[in-house]
Amino acid sequence: QKEVEQDPGPLSVPEGAIVSLNCTYSNSAFQYFMWYRQYSRKGPELLMYTYSSGNKEDGRFTAQVDKSSKYISLFIRDSQPSDSATYLCASQMDSSYKLIFGSGTRLLVRP
Amino acid sequence: SAVISQKPSRDICQRGTSLTIQCQVDSQVTMMFWYRQQPGQSLTLIATANQGSEATYESGFVIDKFPISRPNLTFSTLTVSNMSPEDSSIYLCSVEWDGGQFFGPGTRLTVL
Numbered sequence: 001q002k003e004v005e006q007d008p009g010p011l012s013v014p015e016g017a018i019v020s021l022n023c024t025y026s027n028s029a030f031q032y033f034m035w036y037r038q039y040s041r042k043g044p045e046l047l048m049y050t051y052s053s054g055n056k057e058d059g060r061f062t063a064q065v066d067k068s069s070k071y072i073s074l075f076i077r078d079s080q081p082s083d084s085a086t087y088l089c090a091s092q093m094d095s096s097y098k099l100i101f102g103s104g105t106r107l108l109v110r111p
Numbered sequence: 112s113a114v115i116s117q118k119p120s121r122d123i124c125q126r127g128t129s130l131t132i133q134c135q136v137d138s139q140v141t142m143m144f145w146y147r148q149q150p151g152q153s154l155t156l157i158a159t160a161n162q163g164s165e166a167t168y169e170s171g172f173v174i175d176k177f178p179i180s181r182p183n184l185t186f187s188t189l190t191v192s193n194m195s196p197e198d199s200s201i202y203l204c205s206v207e208w209d210g211g212q213f214f215g216p217g218t219r220l221t222v223l
Contacts, residue, residue, distance in 0.1 A: 004153070034211070043203055043214040044154070046112070088153070097142055097207055098169070101153040 003027050004091055006102030014110050019076040023089035023102045026070065030091035030100070033065050035074045038086045038104065047087075048074065079109045113138045113208040115215035123221045124194055131190045132218045134204035139184035142207035145177070148217070149200045157202075160187045194222045 006023045013019055021035075032051055036044035048063040050056045056063045064073040072089050086106045090099040114137040124130050134143065145157040158166045158179055166179040180188045191198050199222045205214045 002153075006153075008151075036214075041217075041219070043115075043216045046211050046213055049211050090154075097144070097159060097212070098156050099154070099212060101155075103151070103153040 001026055002102075003100045004089060004102040006089055006105055008103055008105060010106040010108055012108045012110060013079055015079060015081060017079050017109075019074075019079050019083070019107060019109075021074040021076075021087050021089075021105050021107070023072040024070055025072065025091050025100075027091070027093070027100075028067075028070070029093045031094045032092040033063070033072050034090045034092070034099070035061075035063055035072075036088040036090065037083075038088060040085075044088055081109045081111050083107060084109050112211070112213045113140060113206050115204060115206060115213060117204060117215040117218050119218060120216065121219040121221075123223060126195050126222055128194055129190055129192045130194065130220060131188050132202050132204075132220075134187045134189070134215055136185045136206055138208070140206040140208060141184070143181060143187045144205045144207075144212070145179065145187075145189045146203045146205060146214075147200045148203060154203065157189070191220065194220075196222045198222050 004025045035048040038044045053067040060077045062075040086104040088104045089102045118133045143160045146154045148154045157172045158168045160166045160181040178190045201217045203217045205212045
């Protein structure tokens with residue numbers, strides 16, 4: 001079993017839709033949770049960074065962590081074609097710099 | 112965030128040869144990391160490189176295959192040695208900065 005699981009998609013939505021991207025993880029020692037966006041042939045770009053459970057909002061993006069169910073979510077409001085990319089979730093333990101990544105979900109926002 | 116550049120951006124190499132990838136950061140950072148992203152798979156940490164000490168390798172990665180240098184706080188190199196087609200991948204460096212990890216653009220390596 002992978003430590004971080006993510007549906008590869010692709011997920012196709014119309015412009016303006018609310019997008020929900022999700023990951024599950026198995027290691028209860030994970031304390032930090034990140035979302036990265038990766039455009040084709042580019043490096044991952046850090047979008048959101050949360051510690052432990054709770055919500056964090058940044059513009060159109062909301063990250064949500066539920067440690068009781070080991071579930072990580074990223075919501076994108078008013079999605080735009082420029083949001084079309086692969087979204088990677090990652091988890092990290094308190095005692096380590098090592099990031100454990102999901103395999104990524106490819107998102108396509110149709111104009 | 113820190114600005115990270117990598118050279119080369121891509122290369123095609125013959126099996127049995129070696130390639131050295133460079134990573135340059137615009138700020139001094141303590142922690143630098145090298146990841147591999149194989150086609151259709153998630154990023155996997157190869158090693159952590161701190162300035163002034165030997166790199167720390169993850170399980171499944173060895174120094175003879177992936178030697179790393181970290182001569183100062185803004186630069187690191189990763190060498191992929193004695194390459195085989197299985198080494199075809201994207202290699203990314205990242206840095207720890209202001210509580211987050213930021214990635215370079217990656218080096219796309221194809222081994223024939």
